[in-house]
Structures are given as structure tokens and as C-alpha cells.
Amino acid sequence: MGWLRRHRSIIPYLFLLPGGLWLIVFFVLPLLTTLSVSLQEGSLGSGYRLTFNFAIFPESIMRWNEQFVRSLQYGLIVTILTMLIGYPMAYTIAFRGGRYKSALLLLVIMPFFTSFIIRTISWKFILADEGFVLGTLKDWGVLDPSFRLLATPMAVISGITYNFLPFVVLPLYVALERIDPKLIEAANDLYATRRQAFLKVTLPLSMPGVFAASLLSFIPAVGDYLNAELLGSRQTTMIGNVIQRLFLVNNDYPQASALSLVLMVGILVSIFIYMRVLRGQELGT
Amino acid sequence: MHDESSIERAIARALRPGRRLSRRRFLRDSGRGAIVAGSALSLPAILAACGIGPAGSTAGSAAPSASNKVVGGGEPAGTLNFANWPLYIDQDDNGKSETLRMFTEATGIEVNYDEKIEDNQSFFGIIQPALAAGEDTGYDLMVITDWLVGNMLRLGFLEEFDVATSVPNFVANAAPKYHDPVYDPDNRHSVPWQSGLTAMAYNPALVSEEITSLKQLFDPAFIEKYSGKIGMFTEMRDTMNLTLLYLGVDPAKATVADAERARDVLMAQAPYVRGYYGNDFAQGLADGSLAITMAWSGDIFQLQFDNPDLKLVVPEEGAILWVDNMTIPKGAQHPNDALAMMDFVYQPEIAAQITEYVNYICPVPAAQEVIRQHAEEADNQDDADYLNAVADSELVFPSEDMLSRTYSYKVLDEDEERQWNELFGEVVQG
Amino acid sequence: MTSAATTAPRSDAPPVRRASLATTLGRLILPVYTGLVVLYMLLPILVMAAFGFNDTEGRFNFVWHGFTLENWLNVFSRYPALNEALINSLIVATVSTVLATTLGVLMGLALTRYEFRGRGPLNLLIFLPIATPEIVLGASLLALFVSAEISRNLTTIIIAHIMFNLSYVVVTVRARFAAFDRSLEEAAMDLGADEWTTFRKVTFPLIFPGIMAAALLAFALSIDDFVITQFTSGQTSTFPLWVYGASRIGVPPQVNVMGTIIFLIALVGMGLWVLVQRRDRLRSAPGATDR
Known part of the structure; x- marks a missing residue:
């Protein structure tokens, strides 16, 4: 302790060391492999050679342009939806949850304990064309007999929204929970309306949480493929599906790696623009 | 290349009578490392030793030549690491497989049965690196679909065996349709599990x-x-x-x-x-x-x-x-145990036992009669109805x-x- | 002790202004809304639980055939491989959550409370794993393990899970640490508390809810991860892997029962937690706060 006190400047590095090393060894190193693979040419059987085939990047973007745009669209819609659904919920848990806070948080993440296969089977059961919801509405004549929810963009977007809602509620809750209710009371005492108090006090103070939450829904949503695969159709193919197919079915590792990198860069650029929009908001702080 | 395989076939045919007895003797002998040159059955081993192994001679094979030899004909090691799909073997109410129990009883081979294969392509992705590096995958027997058999064959990733001597029950009991398939001529690397x-x-x-x-x-x-x-x-x-x-x-x-x-x-x-x-x-x-x-x-x-x-x-x-096939990945540690399992499940009684549970198309037609018989012996009508449904279904037989x-x-x-x-x-x- | 306990009475206290019918209704909107969202989150679980009682005829569990308790009676004996997979999943999720949270909280503290060089690259290093498609994380880790001749088992799964959880933990806790009011710590120090006591009595209770939320997130991500686990698991199976494999032939109702049991355990745990908190508060009431 004494030594540490004399060398305070070393403390942050000590704190960062284990996690940083972990990320370097188990993330950066493998990622560099991916980069090198993307610049190779060849096939599984005959082997790959590093040919610095940079042309693969523009080629991939051109070929899968439509899926890229669709993924970004879905990611954006999902982010907005999760925020609209998640913010009031996180707000309620943080300010009105009382002693049920932990309980409510746990309820939010409960679906993850059941495996996505079971959840999807359940959703398909609930929303089936002739299931008890749509089937009943069709019998009553409320819906056209040919109406369906499954295998539509709506199904995919709702599926992703459902999956990533907890990722939004948790950081929002964390940010809202630390706001001192006294500040809001003070605003009320100064004759601010509830609306004004929310807009002038609560919302600005929760912005770091909004920022973190929107990233935690946007990024995985753009790269998702399970929902599109299980709930979608040909018209809802996302870039994640393409990468997955190239990796696991076509065994086209260079193309798959290149697309992955393009996707990462695309996401980083979106985040950068987003940060500029939320000016003054440095990454999460 | 072509000649070798026909020579092999001819030898196998010539040796078919009395196959079982001599095979057992051979297993015992070679297990002790005795000189077996006198036994015609050791021919594959000799061919391999002379570097003229018949191995992956099927079209387009890129098999690494160093390990181009036929497995089998040895004493089982007593362990079998078996990778299969979930719910793809009979299980009683306690999750125990009667087939595996009987196998261990009959052969003394302990089975590490691993329901590890979720999907052909991703399972291949999991074992491919080890195979490409020439290492043991940790499995001795794995059930993969025919096209993957074809692919792995092309990459030289499957051990070759002599089906006539090592899996005689297959030769005797499998439906004609399953012999000599296009993806693996002469069943040199695979025999069907279910289809x-x-x-x-x-x-x-x-x-x-x-x-x-x-x-x-x-x-x-x-x-x-x-x-x-x-x-x-x-x-x-x-x-x-x-x-x-x-x-x-x-x-x-x-x-x-x-x-x-x-x-x-x-x-x-x-x-x-x-x-x-x-x-x-x-x-x-x-x-x-x-x-x-x-x-x-x-x-x-x-x-x-x-x-x-x-x-x-x-x-x-x-x-x-x-067709989902039993195959032996290259470099497997216990190939003889794997072959013992292949042979074991081609007994009509065992094939029936598995089919009664998994209900896929059974490669052993004689199992149909066994299942009918089980239906007659069933203690209750429900079981009898179920077994008859299995035996009578065109989707199973x-x-x-x-x-x-x-x-x-x-x-x-x-x-x-x-x-x-x-x-x-x-x-x-x- | 916990901040939840100390803030709760405050937020429960009615506002000083007069409560008209409109505001009373207004106050109901949020809880009702939250209830509806929770219901939406849990709807698939209710369906899952119901089908755990299904007296299935074939191997598929899609159509209701009648009520049975059989699946509950043999849930832990029918598929031993499934038990093993579930235990593996719980081990992986617990260990990776604890380690990732520890490493992540340390990083979060460093990022928000200290000055150091290389902040920019570090931020990038933390964000990239979140921005990387799961399949890329899995495939590239597999390449690393194979080339380093590391055989894949439970340990490699845990390594991978810590890796992808770490960034999520840092991002979640940082939002809370960043706005931490340092004057509280300074006040404690002024009152003679040493650094460790200050951390234990002041800092930690205040950052604890953030850490809990991050740990919950990590646990949830880990227990249901399929893609990365598939690449790093070798011969080890986990609950999601087994269920995915079983779906080729028909997911047995025992899987539904297991999901239901886990849900019930969590529910009972929550109930106990609430009770313990209530007892603590009753014991320390009235107004016996230490500050």
C-alpha cells in the first residue's frame, strides 16, 4: 500500500492490465488473424495464400449492398423501439421500483434462461398464422385470412427488439438510478412542470445511459442473424446471415472475414457520427 | 489405383467363408504383435507396410500419403469416443442406452457417447482444424451425412477400413441400396447409421x-x-x-x-x-x-x-x-473399437432396438420382423400399437x-x- | 447498507403537492406500462412452461395433447446429457460473470477515476468486441486456439465468454462511475476514514447497483450464448448447444420443464431477496440511518 501511495500514477495501469491483456490476447490477436484471412485467396482444400487482395472490400460492399443497408435500417428501428419501450420501464424501476428493483431487473433478463430455440418456438406458436391469436382474429373477421406476422420484416424487427430489450433497460436503469430524486424534487419546488423537470433534469442526467443503451442495442442488432433466420424470409436477409452462410456453409473464409471487417467499420463509423450528433458526449462519459 | 481396389475385393471375397472365426484369431494374434505374415487376412497390413496401401484411391483424393493405410484388424483398445447427434440412439426413461450397454457387455469396450453434433457443417468446422493439422480429433467414431463423407474423403480426413472383414454384419444385413454408394464407393470409409x-x-x-x-x-x-x-x-x-x-x-x-x-x-x-x-x-x-x-x-x-x-x-x-454414416476420423486413437461398434449395430436385433426409438429409415430390412415380434411380445396395447406403427410405416421401412x-x-x-x-x-x- | 434500501422510502414518499384524480391516474400509468412490458418479456416463458406439461405423442412438442406430470418427474433422469449441458452452462455463466465483472469494474474505475495515457486506443479496444459480429469472434478465437494447440473444453468456453462479457460490463458500469460524486468520498476522508474504509463504506455501496446490473447482463449473455460457444466448445456441450442439436429431432418437453424450474428458482430467489430487505429495513427503522 505504501509503495502504491508513492506511485499513484501506476494504479490505473494496474487496474487496466488484466482486462486489457485479456482483450489483447483473446480479441485483438484473433482479429488480426481475421484481417490476414480476408486478404488471402484460395480454398479449404488447396490452402490459402496471402495475396493482399484489397479489392475484396469494395467487391463485398457492392455485392451485399442491399443486405448492408437493410441491416442498418433494422438496427436503427430496433434501437428506437427498444429505447421507446425500455426508457419508461427503466425509469419506473429506478424511481418507483422501491424494494422490487432487483426483482424487476431479474424479470427483465429471465427470458435468457430458456434458450433462444425455446423462446422462438414459443413466439412462433403464439404468432402462428392459424394460432390462437391470429387464428381467432381471422375467425372474427378482424384480419384478412391471408394476413401473417411470421416471415415478415415486422417479425424480424420485433424479434430483435424482444431479444435486445434487456440490454437497453439495464444501462438505462444504471444511469437513472444514480440521479438524486432530490434534484427532481428541487425542480418541482421551483414550479417546473413534471414535463419540464423531466426534460431539464432527468433526461440530460441520463444521457450517458441513453448513449450506452443505444450502442448496446444498435451494434448487436445490426450484426444479428438468428432472428432473421428463424422469423424472417428471403426478403429480410441481413448482413449477419450472409456472413454466417459464407463462414459455415460456403467455407469462403476470406470473403466472410472481409465482410465482417466491413461491418465492423460500418458500425464504428455510425457510432462516430452518432457521437458527433450527441456533441460533447465523449464515449460514454 | 483401380486394380488395387479390385484385388482387394477379390481377396475379400475369397476369404469370406469362415470369416468370423479367422478374424477373431487374427485380432488376437496381431494384438500380441505376433508375426502374422502367414495369415492371408493380414494382407491389408502388409500392403500398407509396403507402401501400396489401397487407401483413398477414390476420385480426387488429396489424402496425405503418410497415413494412407487401412485401419482395423486389431484388438480393440477398450475405449470408444463416439460423437453423435442428440436423441439419435435408443434411450430408456433414465436416459441410458440399452444398445450402448449391450455393446459394452458384449465387447468390454467402454463408450464415451457424446451428443455433440448439432449440424454437419459446424461440426466439421469444429474438427477441421485438428484434422488439417494431422492431429487426433478426440473422436473415434462420428455420424455425419453422406455429402460430408464425400467432402471429408476428398480432403483425406477419413480412415479407410475393409468393410468385408471389419464390418461383416453390414455386408450380410444392410439393404442393397446402401452398398457401394456414390459418395463412398465400396463403403471403404463409411457405413450408414440411419437415413x-x-x-x-x-x-x-x-x-x-x-x-x-x-x-x-x-x-x-x-x-x-x-x-x-x-x-x-x-x-x-x-x-x-x-x-x-x-x-x-x-x-x-x-x-x-x-x-x-x-x-x-x-x-x-x-x-x-x-x-x-x-x-x-x-x-x-x-x-x-x-x-x-x-x-x-x-x-x-x-x-x-x-x-x-x-x-x-x-x-x-x-x-x-x-444417409447419416458412421465414419472414423483420420488419426482416431481407437479405430478397432469404432469398427466393433459399426459391426455391432448391424445385427437386426440391435438395429431394431435403435429404430424403435429414432424412427428413421432403418438400413437393416430384417429389423422390421424383429420389431413386429417385439410388438407381439409387448406388455401393453399402447406399446404394441406404437411398434406396429413403426414396423408398418413406409417412412421407416x-x-x-x-x-x-x-x-x-x-x-x-x-x-x-x-x-x-x-x-x-x-x-x-x- | 444497500442503496436500494436507502433510496426506496424517498421514492415511495408522496409528492408534497395535492394529488388530484388526474395525477393519481398519471402515477398509475408507468407501473401498469412496466407490468405490460414484463408480461411481454415473459409471455414466451409462460407458453414454454405450459408445454412442459404436454403429454406429447410423437417427438415434437408443438401441439397440445393433454396434461401430464411425467416430464416433471423424470426431468433430471431422462436425458443425462442434458443435465450435464445445463451444469456446464451454469458453470460457464457463473465463472465468466464473476471474472468479467471483476476485470470490467477495475477497468471502469481506471477509466473514470484516473488520468493515464492511451485512453483513445483503450476506448477502441473496449468497443471493438461489441462491434464485432459474434460469428467472427467465435471463428477467430477458434483459429487462435487451434494454432496455439489449446484443446477446447470448458476452460476455452469460459475464456471466450469473459472476453465478450468484459466490454459489456465496462460500458454498463462506466455510465455510473462517470457521474460519481467524488465529494462524498472527500467528506468521508475529511472525517478521518482511510482509503479502504472510504471505498468499503461509501464508494462501493454507491457503485454497487451498477455492478449488479452489469453482472446480470453478463450472466444473461453468457447463459444463452450459442454462436461463440459453438466454436470454442470442443467436445463440451452447453444447454443452448444441446437444445439446438435436439431441435433437429424435436426438442423434448423436459427442456421446457428445466426452463420452468430455473425460472421458478429465480422467482423464489427474488422473493427471498425482497423479504430480507424488508426485514433489514424494519430492523433499522425508524430513522436509524447511519448518515
């Missing part, structure tokens, strides 16, 4: 016509009526090969030009297709989301318990017979006529596989 049909199915409650032909699945004029209720498969091989049958092309003889025509047909059909399904097609058919769909026979057999009206159709044009109308997947070489995947990728992903 099934890729065909089509429909829900008569939603379809007014009787479905008999692939035209009713592909012809836009016909399927317009069922738009959004048509299901196809996301597995490239299933969908492409079935489409080839619609085009009147034997998949085994298909060219890339044929594959392009298949792509065109599928593109024309795509606007009416609800989705490209994996196993989840079964739920769609069960809940009325799908009216007409590509289907796997085993799933339809199961779905008929939920909805007896559902129908599997082997179309006029034919269907695909897929297809007739010769039905089997004669089936085709295997085309074995694709690397270039073809890439081209076909790209063509099919356009269909499913735009």
Missing part, C-alpha cells in the same frame, strides 16, 4: 388437390394459390438436388449448367415461398403456416402423431435419400419401389460446391 428421405409434404386441410408431383411445388402457375404457404429448405444440397429432379436431371450426373437452371427455377418460385427452413419446417407444417413444403421423412413420421392427416409425398420425379425412386445427393468437388453454394445463395439471400 431418410428429402421429399415433399402437405397439409390436406389447406390444400384442395392431391399432391403427387414436384410440378406442384415449383410451377408458379400452381403455387400462386398457396403463395406464402410454401416452404423450401435452407440446406443447399436438399433444395438444389430436389430441384434437379424436377428438371428431370439425375443429380449424380448434374453439371454446373444444370445447377444454373435449378437456380432459375428457384428464383421464379421464390416470390411465393414463405421461407427457407431448417428443422423448424416441422413447426410450420404443424401449426398451419405451411401448406406445401419440402420435408424430411423422419419428421413427417413424428408429425403424424400430432396430425395424422399430414402426408409425405415421394414425387413422381423422385426424392433424395440422404420403405418399399423396394419407393427406394428405387430415390437418388443420392450429387458429390460435389470443391469448385462445384463453391459454384452451387453461390447459386443457391442468390436464391435464399437475394
